[in-house]
Amino acid sequence: MTDMLYVLDLLGTIAFAASGALTGVRKQMDLLGVIMLGIVTATGGGVLRDVLMNDLPPFCFKNELYLYLAVGTSLLVFITPRRFEQQRNLLLMLDALGLGTFAVIGTMKALTYHLGFMGAIIMGVMTATCGGLVRDVLCNDIPLILQREIYASACIVGCTALYVMNLYSFPQAASLTVSAAIVIAIRCIAILRGWHLPRKFLQN
Amino acid sequence: MTDMLYVLDLLGTIAFAASGALTGVRKQMDLLGVIMLGIVTATGGGVLRDVLMNDLPPFCFKNELYLYLAVGTSLLVFITPRRFEQQRNLLLMLDALGLGTFAVIGTMKALTYHLGFMGAIIMGVMTATCGGLVRDVLCNDIPLILQREIYASACIVGCTALYVMNLYSFPQAASLTVSAAIVIAIRCIAILRGWHLPRKFLQN
Amino acid sequence: MTDMLYVLDLLGTIAFAASGALTGVRKQMDLLGVIMLGIVTATGGGVLRDVLMNDLPPFCFKNELYLYLAVGTSLLVFITPRRFEQQRNLLLMLDALGLGTFAVIGTMKALTYHLGFMGAIIMGVMTATCGGLVRDVLCNDIPLILQREIYASACIVGCTALYVMNLYSFPQAASLTVSAAIVIAIRCIAILRGWHLPRKFLQN
Numbered sequence A, B, C: 001m002t003d004m005l006y007v008l009d010l011l012g013t014i015a016f017a018a019s020g021a022l023t024g025v026r027k028q029m030d031l032l033g034v035i036m037l038g039i040v041t042a043t044g045g046g047v048l049r050d051v052l053m054n055d056l057p058p059f060c061f062k063n064e065l066y067l068y069l070a071v072g073t074s075l076l077v078f079i080t081p082r083r084f085e086q087q088r089n090l091l092l093m094l095d096a097l098g099l100g101t102f103a104v105i106g107t108m109k110a111l112t113y114h115l116g117f118m119g120a121i122i123m124g125v126m127t128a129t130c131g132g133l134v135r136d137v138l139c140n141d142i143p144l145i146l147q148r149e150i151y152a153s154a155c156i157v158g159c160t161a162l163y164v165m166n167l168y169s170f171p172q173a174a175s176l177t178v179s180a181a182i183v184i185a186i187r188c189i190a191i192l193r194g195w196h197l198p199r200k201f202l203q204n
Helices: A003-026 A031-052 A065-079 A081-086 A088-112 A117-138 A152-167 A172-193 B003-026 B031-052 B065-079 B081-086 B088-112 B117-138 B152-167 B172-193 C003-026 C031-052 C065-079 C081-086 C088-112 C117-138 C152-167 C172-193
Strands: none
Touching: A003 A031, A003 A065, A003 A081, A003 A088, A003 A117, A003 A172, A031 A065, A031 A088, A031 A117, A031 B031, A031 C031, A031 C152, A065 A081, A065 C117, A081 A088, A088 A117, A088 A152, A088 A172, A117 A152, A117 B065, A117 B117, A117 C117, A152 A172, A152 B031, B003 B031, B003 B065, B003 B081, B003 B088, B003 B117, B003 B172, B031 B065, B031 B088, B031 B117, B031 C031, B065 B081, B081 B088, B088 B117, B088 B152, B088 B172, B117 B152, B117 C065, B117 C117, B152 B172, B152 C031, C003 C031, C003 C065, C003 C081, C003 C088, C003 C117, C003 C172, C031 C065, C031 C088, C031 C117, C065 C081, C081 C088, C088 C117, C088 C152, C088 C172, C117 C152, C152 C172
8 A cells, every 4th residue: 555545544534533523422422432433433444344355353453553543533522522523624625535545445455355346346435434324323313325415426436437447457556546536526526516416206 | 056046046136125225215315325225235134144154255246246236226216216116016025035035045055154053043034134124224213123024033934944954954956945935935924914923012 | 261251151141132132122022023132232242353353153153052042031031021120130230240251251352363452452342342232223222332321431441451461461360350350340330329431512
């Protein structure tokens, strides 16, 4: 993994942990609940990916820096939640950054393990979104990614781009950068413009 | 796996995906949420079984036809949900078919891996019901199979029959057919007659 | 594993299964729902631990006594829920016992697999609490351990003690006994005194 990707991965971990911990504070969970929700949101997607691909123990138990970052961020959020709430735009940007990074890492790993097209896309989307999905399930909410906006769909576009570039043997560093940038760009534009996917209403 | 079982398995995948996607449409999820719910409902039970038995990556990543069928069915449901709603009886019948097929496939796999009696039953029930269970959890409902009717219990009868026939070395093709038929028959009769399991009311 | 730890492990399995089954009865689930909830609560934490550490099939499929105990206890609860409700204090005590035992077993296993400090703590806490967490998710409640009292935090103290004693090569039997006793003692005192962790209120 390139150094830049590793740095982005750690930044994404912090952003996702902050999102989980903030949700915990809003739901009036206790200190430990907030930390657990931070850890699960930050690492849940990657852990599920590693379980399905049998690369165990999962990544964050091999390099515990991910876990320490998640715990540290959650503690900070618990102590000063208002400071994080006020930085909503910064958090949204970091979250988009994490989304793109996690997605391309998941797809890259699927390609290394010789999964097919569906496997490559699903592992990418799963790595990027399943932490947040478990966060919502634990908080007794319907997962946001099933209902809302351009989030998982941004991952699908970027992961497909990575799959195609890999098929045509583009240099890996360039492919990773381009496809992560695609996810981040789509996600940011979608936030700014309020884009969302179509829904179906049975009463129509 | 016999050819007939494979065909039934694919039919069951379609039925389960339709059930998941229809739930998604009813819950007003967006296009991607509907597809995700279709995939999870159709493959979730088998994926969990493969994780617990360490046969990874899970079946649907080895043969992506399952995933393509789930995505295709979910797309159709999203486009014409009313057509599927109107075919309620056909879907219930296909669902019963999938229930029986998934259950015997799970139990057969547990027997191949030399699990004990409880393992054989649990793997069968899990393969057949955990996709629907995850669907309900993601939709923020208490899982139907914990509350309702003869569903998982039909699997238990069929899986026990398969376990016993395997113990007495019946020919495999016959055992699989008979035990899947048992599950399907019990489920269909239960639907027609409105059978259900006893509940306990603490205030009694 | 020492004989005493094995006996405590079985007692804890019974207590956790009773807790799951009682929740099922309260939520008016049917017979099979009650049994499933009993099994999941009693074995869910250990199964998740074994999945993440790749020791598969999980412990309860290698030694099905755990599953038979969970099913038997759940059946008893379903038949005479009032008798169990009346023994609330006995159940709380057995639950504390199970908490301590499950936690040290999880941490011990993580140490055997050479996980780091975070891994050792998380595997201990997960083994002790994730069965109850899945029980709450299936019942559509926000998990109790994210909100309430000294429960997972008692595990953290005991698991940290075990980690430190292992670091300084204390004899294993003594370390296990002491650290399990720490968890059980903290949990019991917390119940008696109504201790709980701090929460944060955003409106403050």
